[in-house]
Amino acid sequence: MKGKLMLGRTMTCQLDGLSVGIVQVEAETLGGFSAFSIVGLAGPSIQESKERVRSAMRSSGIALPPGKILVNLFPADERKSGTQWDLPIAMALASAMGLVDPKRCARAAFIGELGLDGSLRPIAGVFQMVLGLVGQVEEIFLEESQARICSTIEGIRIYPVNSLVDLLRHFRGEEEIQPCPHRNLDKNQGEEEDGLLDFKDMKGQDQLKKIMVLSALGHHHLLLIGPPGNGKSMALERAGTIQPDLEGQGLREVMGVRSIFTGREEEILSTRPPLLMPHYSITRAGLVGGGSPIQPGIITRAHRGILVLDELPLFSNECLDALRLPMDRKEISLLRNHRSRTYPSDFLLLSAMNPCPCGYYGAEDHDCACSPYQVKSYREKVSQPLLDRFDMVFEVGPVDKTGKSSMKEKDSTKMREEVEEGRDRIQFMKGKEKWPPKVSPGGKALLEEISVFFHLSSRSLNKLLALAASLCILRAGEKISEEDLAEAFQYRRARYKYWGK
Known part of the structure; x- marks a missing residue:
């Protein structure tokens, strides 16, 4: 008409x-x-x-x-x-x-x-x-x-x-397009990339391997300290190989985030957790998100995965301080031009640093060339509030060259099996309403003694207990023992050695 x-x-x-x-x-x-x-x-x-x-x-x-x-x-x-x-x-x-x-x-x-x-x-x-x-x-x-x-x-x-x-x-009904049949994701998709790196390449670092298993098991943030060449970066690069595959809602969240930043099918559909290793020259907006329009940052890309910050003191103070709230809240809220956006950021932070700018402070086989002022300024780049959010601050010792390492043959597959078995035990204990495990009487006495002497904050106490619970699970125990708490504190002791109480 x-x-x-x-x-x-x-x-x-x-x-x-x-x-x-x-x-x-x-x-x-x-x-x-x-x-x-x-x-x-x-x-x-x-x-x-x-x-x-x-x-x-x-x-x-x-x-x-x-x-x-x-x-x-x-x-x-x-x-x-x-x-x-x-x-x-x-x-x-x-x-x-x-x-x-x-x-x-x-x-x-x-x-x-x-x-x-x-x-x-x-x-x-x-x-x-x-x-x-x-x-x-x-x-x-x-x-x-x-x-x-x-x-x-x-x-x-x-x-x-x-x-x-x-x-x-x-x-118009002339030639029908058939819908795509539903596809199930292949588990372990993305293993090819993991296969290029393996913990079997690390020799003589038994304790460091155990630390990495603990971190993956309990989602414990980790800071490694030690001179160059002791395996810190090597361990962090391989951290993703011992993480279990993603599934359920967590996998869907990661796939959605990946699709924004890449169009590669094999990367989007990978069931492997993300691992991001930004350079220390990254900006605050690049790390936590921002800009106009507001865009998610690296911590959102590392959601449900691992964020590796090697050479931690070389990152800007603005970047490091911006990590504190996301580490607690598992999300980041950004406000720009009266527009607010909240992005997920549930990541595991793994970091490494030298004890001083030259890297050889306290080393037996090298002389340190740094002045006391340089050492102090270097360490102060990592603030006490950020240190408080690390579950483990561990000093990496020299590589055992005697060939007597009991774990030198342990590869990423065996370490991942330990992580998966530990998580299965946690789920079983949750089903029996036995999680978190109770602390033994001896453990309570030790915990009180450590808390008073080192003036532990509530956050530090909770992290110490969570780490001890992971050690309890790793040995298939029912209660957190005095030994679990003592060992857990040893994995945090480097904080007080290098930064004081």
Whole structure:
């Protein structure tokens, strides 16, 4: 009918950091002078989509009608960015032009960037977007390779799309696109990368290997101190090889974060915990997040995994102090330009440092070239509040070169088995309501003595008890013994040696 306005609607989403918001795309064809307008606080990348959509539809055999074309992104009071809008805008236009059934489009979400030839291209963060759309829509249409990745998500139908032409044929009933069958993740996926590093390469460091097992078992933050060449960095680089595979909600969270920073299928679908080793020149915003718009930092990329800070005193004080709250809260809240974002940051912090700038303070076979002032200034880079958040501050001694090490043959596989068995025992004790384990009478007396003499804070006491509980689990005990507490304190003693009480 002459003068009748045509309106098409589709669904997509906006990724703001890690938050996913539903966005409705409305398209309308109007009379008057030819123009193509996108409203709803659309950023520059969305404004450029007008040319990509126009060319893609022309390549697909669709001529846009004369007159004004208006596209609205609802809600219109939130800023939007990205290139995932091309496909929903094109489908909303096709619906407004009567090329597809508007009712069918209303049940689906569309995510993807269009090439000038009408082909669909992958975008960043699509896995996190799909996770946010579960329960909101019935089906999602994605670029083919990304549809295969997202087919591991339950509760929603994923359709692989190669081009705009194929999608239009599907909605017109000419050539159906079959949804991707659900895929189960292969456990231990990502072992190839771990296989390049192994603790079997470390010889003569029995105690250090036990420390690494304890850290992985109880999620204990660790600071290693010692001269160069004793195996500190070597141990930290291999820390990920003894971590159990991720599963359940934790794995989904990690996969969503990974999809924002990489498009590689094997990396996104890996069940191995992340391990991040930033250089000490990193900025505060790069480490904990920030910028405008607000973006997650390295600590969010290390969520449910390991953050390794080698040469800890060389990081800026601003970076180190910014770690304190995330280590306690397991998340980071950022405020920029009246906008607040909260990102997950449940990471295991493993760090290493030398005892002085030259590295040989107290070494038997090397002379230290540092002045007392240099040594003091170097150590003060690591503040007492940050030290208080380490469960273990351990001095790494020289490598045992006698060949009598009892653990020299222990590799990453055996160490990971110890961690997995320990975690299984913890779950069993939780089921029996025996976790955390009680402290024996002798242990209580020792704990009180240590607390009074070293003026332990409440946080230090809790960390000492948690470390002793991990030692109890490692020896398959039922109660925290005096020996467990004594050994746990020895793994924290270097703090008082190098920084005082």
